[in-house]
Amino acid sequence: MKDSRLLDRDFGTPAARSEKMITLTVDGFEVSVPEGTSVMRAASEAGISVPKLCATDMLDAFGSCRLCLVEIEGRAGTPASCTTPVAPGMVVHTQTGKLKDLRKGVMELYISDHPLDCLTCAANGDCELQDMAGALGLRDVRYEAVDTHFRARNAAATSIRSGWPRTRATRISLMTRRNASSARAACAPARKSRAPSP
Amino acid sequence: MAAAIEREASARNLDVTIIRNGSRGMLWLETLVEVRTDKGRVAYGPVKASDVPSLFDAGFLTGGDHRLAHGVTAEIPFLKGQTRLTFARCGVTDPLSLEDYRHYKGLKGLEAAVAMTPAEIVKQVTDSGLRGRGGAGFPTGIKWKTVADAKADQKYIVCNADEGDSGTFADRMIMEGDPFVLIEGMAIAAIAVGATRGYIYTRSEYPHAIAIMQDAIAIARREGILGESVLGSSHAFDMEVRVGAGAYVCGEETSLLNSLEGKRGIVRAKPPLPALEGLFGKPTVVNNVMSLASVPVIMDRGAQFYRDFGVGRSHGTIPIQLAGNLKHGGLYETAFGLTLGELVNDIGGGTISGRPVKAVQVGGPLGAYFPPALFDTIFDYEAFAAAGGLIGHAGVVVFDDTVDMLAQARFAMEFCAIESCGKCTPCRIGAVRGVETVDRIARGDAAAIPLLESLCSTMKSGSLCALGGFTPYPVMSALTHFPADFDRMKEAAE
C-alpha cells in the first residue's frame, strides 16, 4: 500500500506521533491511525481525498477554507475534517448530498470574489482553486459581477502608507498558507474588491 | 443630577446624604431618585435637573406627592413581579461600598466556597443546573469540571464581558451596579478549578463599567478578597480588567482569548476546547458575566434553591433585557417560563410609539425576528431553539409596524460583513454577497430570494463560529415571517 503512494501527496495535516492507534470508519472503510490524527488525514490514509484549500501537511490545521467539512454520526453539524481529531469507533461520511451542496456553496463564494480571467492567467491549468472548482462541479456563479461588490467598513483607521487595502489582515493569512498559485488565486480578488476608493 | 439636589438642599438648609447607586433596571423612569423614608424607599422619576426645586416643594424628602412620584420602589409592579437573584443588590446598594455589599448578604457565597473542597463547589454549581448565560447555554458546572480535572502549572478564569449584542445591557448593569458580585463569582470559580489569575474582558464602549470594575478590584484587593490569600484561605487569586477595541467578534470565546493574548481577534477552531487549551494555551474557564454573577447566590443558598426556578432543562433565573420601541424598557430578572407575549405586552407595556408591534428580535443581532403570531413561545433555551430562534444573551428588541423587514435582513448581513473576523469563507465572503443579494431583492429581482435562502444555508452549516453561522437567523426569520416585505415587485405594481 505504502509503495503505491505518490511521494508528494499532501495528507492535509501533519502526522501524529502517538503510539496509540485509533480505529474509525470513513465512508465505510475501516482505518487505524495514531491518536491525535485529524479526520482529514485518516481519510487520506484510507485513500479518500477530502476537498481542501487551506490545509497542508506542512502546517498545523487552521480550519478556514470550509471545504473539508464532513458529517460524523452522533455529532451535530458539519465539522471541518482538518481540525477534528479522530475518536475510537467514529463513523465519518465525507461524501453526502448535503456536503456536496455545502462545499459547492462555499466554492461559489470563493469564485464570486475572483476575477474570471483564467484564460489569460499565468496559473491557468496549474491552479488549485481552478482544480477544486472543477472537482466540486461548480459551473456558474449566481451572484453578481465583481465590480458591483458592496464594501463593508467600520474601522476608525484608514489606509496606511503602504497602500495595502484597509482590510483585516486575516484575509492575507489565509493566502500565505498555500503555494504561490492558490495564494494568487485567493489574494487577487480580496485586493481588487476591497481597495479603498481614491 | 446629584449636584442639582445638593445645591437645592444647601440653599434650603436641609441635610441630605446623596448615594449614587446602580440602576434598578427600570430605565423608562431614569433618572430615578429614591428617598429613604419610614415607609421604605420612595421613587421619583424620570427626574430632570429642572424638576428638583418642585420635588423639594412637594416635600419629597418625606415621601411627598409629586407628578413624578411612584410610591414605594419595591411595590412598583415592574419590580415586584421579578425574582431578583443575580440582580438582588443592583440599584439598592452603593456599588463601591463593600460595607453595603456585606450588609446585603454579599460574600456569603465565597465564604461558603472557602470552607468547601473544589470538587464540592463544582458539584454544587453542576447540581444547580446553571447554564452559560452568554448564549450557548452550556452547563457551567461541566465546563468547570473539565478545567478542574486538567493538570497545568497555570489556569485562568476569564469573564466574557464583551457584551456587544444590541438590546443587551445586563452585564453593564452588573458591572456598574454591583461589581463585587462578579469579583466574588470569579473568585469562587478560581477556587473550584485551581486558577490563580483572572481577566474581565469588556468593551471600550463601556467607560463607566470599566472605571467602576477597576475601583472595585482595587478595594477587593485591599480588603483581602483578592490577592495571596482569598478571605484568609490558602487560595491565591487576582484579576484585572482588559478593554477590547470595538470588535464584536471578540465576544466569541476563542476570539476573545486571542484578543487577550494581544493578537487579532480571530476565531480558533474547537477542539481544542478553551477548558483544556485556552488563554496562553492553559486550561481556562470562559464564562459570561451573568453566569459568574449567578454563582455567589448558588453557593450561598444552595443548588436546590436555584434549581427550583425555571422550566424544563432551563433552571434558575434569567435577566431579560427589554429594549427598543417599548413603553417600559429595562431589565427584568425572572425564572424561565414566561411567554414572549407576556414580556412584550404585559411587562414591557407595548410600544412607546403607540403603534402595533410588528416584530421582536430576541438574542441580539444574530437572533431571529418573531412576529406577534409566535408570542406564545415560552422563554427558555429549548422552546426558542424549536421555534427557529435563540435566547442568546436574553435581549429583546421590539419594533413597531414602521419597520421594513427587508432592511433589517440587509442590516444583519451588513453587520456580519463589518464584524466578520475574516477567517472563514462563508462568513467573510458570504455576508458581503448577502448584502448584495438582499439589494437585488429590493430592486424587485424575485429570483434572488432562493439564492438568499441557499446562501443562508451555506453560511449556517459552513461557518466556523456563531457570527457567520447565526446571521442566517435574523435573515431567514425575516424572510419566513414577513414575506410581504420582500415582495418588491408587487409593491411597485400596487
Add this chain to the structure above:
Amino acid sequence: MSAHFSADTIRATTREIVTAHEPLEGPLLPILHAVQEAFGFVPQEALPVIADGLNLSRAEVHGVMSFYHDFRAEPAGRHVLKVCRAEACQSMGMDALADKLKRRLGIDWHGTTTDGAVTLEPVYCLGLCAQSPAAMLDGELFARLDDDGVDEMLGGIGK
C-alpha cells in the same frame, strides 16, 4: 488631539509606554490603547517600536492594530461622535436621526468636518438599548436622543 508630534517624540513616548506595560501578560492591546490615548491615533512611527519591544514583526503589530475598529491610523477631529446604529436604536428611528446629523455636519460615517471639529463614527451598541437612540461624544453618553437632544449635544462643542 493633533498630529503635531515629531517622529522622535512619538518613538520616545511609545518606548515609555511599552516599558510601562512590560509586567502584563499579552500587553499589545493595552499598549495600543495607551498610544492612541497619548496621540489621538496610532502613528506609523510607533509600530516598529512596539514590535521591537514585544519581539513581534511589524506586520503582526499592524495586523492587530488594523483588525480592531477603535484604533485609528490618522488623527481624528477634535471631538469624536459615535452614534449607535444597532437594532434597538434603529427601532427608535436612529436611521432618520443619523441622516439629519450627517446633513447638519456635512459628512458621512467616518468623515471629519472640514474645520476638523468633529469626526462621526458608527458604533454598534452602547448598552443603552432601553433608552434609545443613543450616542457617545468624547466618552460621554447621550440617551433618548431627539432633535432637541442633538442640538443640546452638539451645542456643547459649538456645532
